[in-house]
Amino acid sequence: MRAAIVRRFGGPDVIEIAEFPVGEPGRGQVRIAVAAAAVNRIDLSTRTGLLTEAGLLAPAETYSLGWDVAGVIDAVGPGVTGFAVGDRVVGLRDVLSAAGTYADSVVLDAGAVAPAPATVSLAEAATLPMSGLTADRSLALTGLRRGETLLVTGAAGGVGGTLLQLAALRGIRTVAVAGPDDRGIVESLGATWFVPRTDELAATVRAIVPGGVDGVVDAAVIGIGAHEALRGGGVFVALVAPFAPPALRGTRVIVQEVYADGGRLAELSALVEAGRLTLRVAETLPLSSAAQAHTRMAAGGVRGRLVLVP
Template sequence: MRSVVVRRFGGPETLEIIDTPTPEPGHGQVLVKVKGASLNPIDLSARAGRLTQAGLVAPAAQLSLGWDVAGSVEALGPGAERFQLGDPVVGLRDLLFAGGTHADYVVLDESALAPAPRSVSLTKAATLPLNALTADRALDLTGLRRGEKLLITGASGGVGGFVIELAALRGLRTIALARPDDAERVRALGADEVITSADDLGPAVRSIVPGGVDAVIDAAVLGITAHQALRGEGTFVALVAPFAPPSIRGTRVVVQEVFADGRRLTELSALVDAGVLTLHVAQTLPLEDAQSAHALLEKGGLRGRVVLTP
């Protein structure tokens, strides 16, 4: 089978497509035939060596890429009983030393998989796992209750959009920071208020919510700039540990760390079919165009994910 790997860190030109034996599922594992695998910013960081430099990935001669996957069950390992051959599934690869999803096939623990939503294509379904699980866990970490107020930075991105929709489901009041061109789309997702500039973000938010919001989810990685909008003793959820601001004014600062939670992913998949979560694909490219896909994402300005289709 084909697999996208890096053997030296750098730009998109360092990506290689190599032939490797198709893996066999072990106990409690499932072999998935990949139909779609989205490209995320963390894949760019892995390719450039930033994850290894940060100590999140052990140094290795070769690193496989890809977290998200949508596809069909090709084979079952001993003890795997949740799925049948041919079932459409979505899943998340959170073990970075294991084979990545930017490949023809991937083996995942059964617990990392969920039934794919039936109302969308598998290409679209591939954009769900990482971003939706990140958004959902970030909301859990805020501890907010119905009616409380949340600032979402990067609201027009993959994680931010899911946060808006899930927050609306929980009855939270949301203030979204988004690009001017995305303001109407973010409102359509359910944001109560939209701010289109990060300049003087704290005063801008406090003009809407005197005293500051109860929590911040910082999908845009603004750090202290976003923290200025938070009330005393509020909760700040950072998505990237090095950019977490200090815990000042009695605030609680936590870092969200996503993991492959197939149980919760099953519930999120059902929310897609219920029309609660919206999936966005910016462009699809064949696996052999992985370098072009990385360059496209690195350029920025996309509305939706790039999905590789083996």
Template sequence: MTSIVVRTPGGPEVLELAEGPIPEPGPRQVLVRVEASSLNPIDLSARAGRLTAAGLMPPMPRFGLGWDVAGHVDATGPGATRFRTGDPVVGLRDLLFAGGAHAGYVVLDEPALAPAPVSVPLTDAATLPLNALTADRALDLTGLEPGSTLLVTGASGGVGGFALQLAALRGLRTIALARPHDADRVRGLVTGEVVTSSDDLGPAVREIVPGGVDAVIDAAILGITAHQALRGGGVFVALVAPFAPPPIRGTRVVVQEVLADGDRLAELAKHVDDGALTLRVAHTLPLERSREAHELLEKGGVGGRIVLTP
């Protein structure tokens, strides 16, 4: 089996194409033949050693990359009964010490998997799990009721885009912060208005929503800059713990930690088939071009997701 591994953290040049045995599923586990796996910023952080330095990942002599999985069930372990061989599935690998999804095969716990959406290719479906589950859980943490106001920063990115679409399904009024060249596309997702600069973000949002929004999902990791748009007593959802602002003015600051949830992922896949969630793929590259994929993502401005295929 081919996989991407890292032995010594560093730049894209440390990525290795390695060969190894196909893993075997254990009790209540499923072996997935990977058709596609998207590249995420957390993969860049793991490769560079930032997760280990932050204590989020144990030091290891070798580790794999990749969280998102889209493929077909190849085998099931004892007690795994939800899927049959050949079923198209999507899933999330949320254990940093387990084998990565940038590989030909990956073993996942059965509850981490869901039927793949049927309306899109698996290369597109591979962009769903991590970002959509992150956005969905972030919205749950806001506790907002229909009609409430929500600011989403980083609205042109994967998490931000899903957050806007899912917020619309929940009846929320959304304000989006997006890059100027993405503003027109984001206006098609937002139920309120689009702001195109983080300069004076608080005053700009408060002109739209007097008193401030009820909640913020900070996908752009702006911290206190985005917090200024929040009303007193509102909820701020941070995606990266070290950049969470202090809970001033009686606000509640929570950190979203994504987890594999096959049942919820199945609902999100249905939203894709219903047309309520759109998926954007910018580049599809083979594992052999992983270094190029990492360079593209680090450069930024890709305009969609980067997907790797075995």
């Protein structure tokens, strides 16, 4: 089978497509014939060596790419219940040393997998696991309730856009921060208020929500500038640990770490199937164009997700 790997760190040109034996599922595992794999920013951090520099990924001869996957189960290991050969599924690879999803085939623990939503294509379904689980966990960590107010930075991106939708479903009001041309997108996803990116973020948000918002999820990694829009005693959820601001004014600062959770992923998949959660694909590309996908993502401005289709 083919898989995208990195043997040395660098730009998109270091990605190569190599041949590997097809993996066999062990106890409690399933093998998925990959139909689609979404491209995430953490894949860029793997390729450039940032994860290794940060001590999050051990040095190795080769590094695999890809976290998100959608496809069809073509083999199950001993002890697996609830899944069978032929099932359409989505899943998340959260162990960085394991084989990645930029491949023709991938083996995952059954607990990392959920039924794919039947109402969308597998390319669309592949955009759900990482963004969906990150957004869902981030919102849960804020502890916000109906009627309270959440600031979402990077609101037009995959995580931010999912956050807006999940917050709207729970009756949480949102202040969405995105590019000036993204107003229509974020409002269609359920934002209560729109704020174009600005160096005066705190003052702008506090003019809308006097006293400051109850919670912040900083998907755009703004840091202290977004924290200043938070009321005293509020909750700030950071997605990247080194850029988490200090817990000033009695606030709580929490670093969200995504992990594979097949049970919660199944609930998010059901929301998609019911038409209550929208998935966005910017473009599909063949596996051989993984480097091109990384170049496009690094350049910014992509609305929706880039998806590799083996």
